[in-house]
Amino acid sequence: MSRNILFLSKTINSNVRRLCTTPTPVQKAEKLVLIDVNDKTGYGTLSMNRLPVNSLNVELFNALSDAYDEMEKNKSRGVILTSTSPKIFSAGLDINDLYSGDSKSWSELWDASQEAFLKIYDASFPSAAAINGHAIGGGCFFSMICDYRAMVKGYQIGLNEIQVGIALPKVLVMIMGKLLPRRHAEISLTQGTLYSPEQASKINLVDDVVVDKAEAIIKCEAFLNKFRKIPMDAVNTTKRTIRREEIDYIRNNKQKDIDDFVKAVESVEAQNTIKMYYQALKNKK
Numbered sequence: 001m002s003r004n005i006l007f008l009s010k011t012i013n014s015n016v017r018r019l020c021t022t023p024t025p026v027q028k029a030e031k032l033v034l035i036d037v038n039d040k041t042g043y044g045t046l047s048m049n050r051l052p053v054n055s056l057n058v059e060l061f062n063a064l065s066d067a068y069d070e071m072e073k074n075k076s077r078g079v080i081l082t083s084t085s086p087k088i089f090s091a092g093l094d095i096n097d098l099y100s101g102d103s104k105s106w107s108e109l110w111d112a113s114q115e116a117f118l119k120i121y122d123a124s125f126p127s128a129a130a131i132n133g134h135a136i137g138g139g140c141f142f143s144m145i146c147d148y149r150a151m152v153k154g155y156q157i158g159l160n161e162i163q164v165g166i167a168l169p170k171v172l173v174m175i176m177g178k179l180l181p182r183r184h185a186e187i188s189l190t191q192g193t194l195y196s197p198e199q200a201s202k203i204n205l206v207d208d209v210v211v212d213k214a215e216a217i218i219k220c221e222a223f224l225n226k227f228r229k230i231p232m233d234a235v236n237t238t239k240r241t242i243r244r245e246e247i248d249y250i251r252n253n254k255q256k257d258i259d260d261f262v263k264a265v266e267s268v269e270a271q272n273t274i275k276m277y278y279q280a281l282k283n284k285k
């Protein structure tokens with residue numbers, strides 16, 4: 001069974017295409033998240049596909065949410081989250097949206113990010129991130145809310161929003177604070193440190209360092225296989241107990257969390273920094 005070729009199948013929604021083994025080829029994948037379900041294992045590989053850098057905007061967040069809905073509906077055994085880019089997992093929030101938006105568009109952006117966060121973090125199946133390139137800002141965060149991370153050597157990972165001038169949203173602080181040893185979390189969050197996979201593995205930010213994407217996928221599958229003989233109800237109840245604080249915080253404070261994000265982005269200081277950051281990115285070449 002060839003799983004590397006994109007095949008045409010029913011479109012699940014406007015932004016998500018399921019890849020399956022129906023032998024009708026399509027020339028080009030233009031959907032924002034590609035879904036490839038392995039019929040043998042029951043695992044779905046979700047590949048972010050907003051090239052060139054998988055910057056996170058409302059549409060990509062919604063496509064991720066829809067893909068997770070589809071996995072829930074099909075009673076998936078697990079998800080591998082990765083990217084179609086050869087060198088970027090995700091470059092984080094779309095700087096263009098932070099630079100040129102307004103309070104309405106930033107509210108919509110954060111609302112969509114909260115939904116995607118809840119779908120992944122509170123899913124009824126485990127998720128493993130095959131980090132096949134840079135994972136920066138929101139890209140790092142979305143790997144952090146998976147249950148496992150394998151990262152390919154030679155790239156960078158970290159929550160750098162402070163360097164973009166954005167005060168860290170509460171849930172990011174909560175989750176970073178639980179994943180990393182306290183001192184590393186504090187330094188990482190306040191300095192916006194980007195790490196090599198080797199450094200990241202020493203502080204629990206990634207679980208395994210691998211040589212390429214293929215090895216990352218193998219590691220992710222091996223992680224998901226560990227759940228095959230354990231009743232998932234027990235796993236999920238336990239996981240929800242561990243994750244309750246962050247999930248409840250977003251569910252019970254949705255609007256406040258959106259308002260906090262908008263306030264952080266629209267401050268004069270943040271806007272000045274975002275502008276400089278945006279121009280530096282554009283002048284890079």
Ligand SMILES: CCCCCCCC/C=C\C=C\CC(=O)SCCNC(=O)CCNC(=O)[C@H](O)C(C)(C)COP(=O)(O)OP(=O)(O)OC[C@H]1O[C@@H](n2cnc3c(N)ncnc32)[C@H](O)[C@@H]1OP(=O)(O)O
Nearest residue numbers: 055091092093094095113114117136137138141161171281
């Ligand atoms: C309550 C629950 C919430 C849960 C969800 C929260 C989700 C969000 C969580 C946290 C929020 C974080 C804030 C951020 O994420 S801010 C963004 C942080 N990201 C960055 O700082 C990355 C910036 N980019 C880079 O460092 C590089 O581009 C890199 C990714 C390393 C790739 O480098 P390279 O391969 O050399 O490619 P280029 O730099 O030439 O980039 C190619 C084009 O892509 C554009 N680009 C890059 N990054 C972004 C971006 N983040 N947004 C928009 N566009 C981006 C770049 O300008 C190039 O464009 P062009 O070809 O037109 O010049």
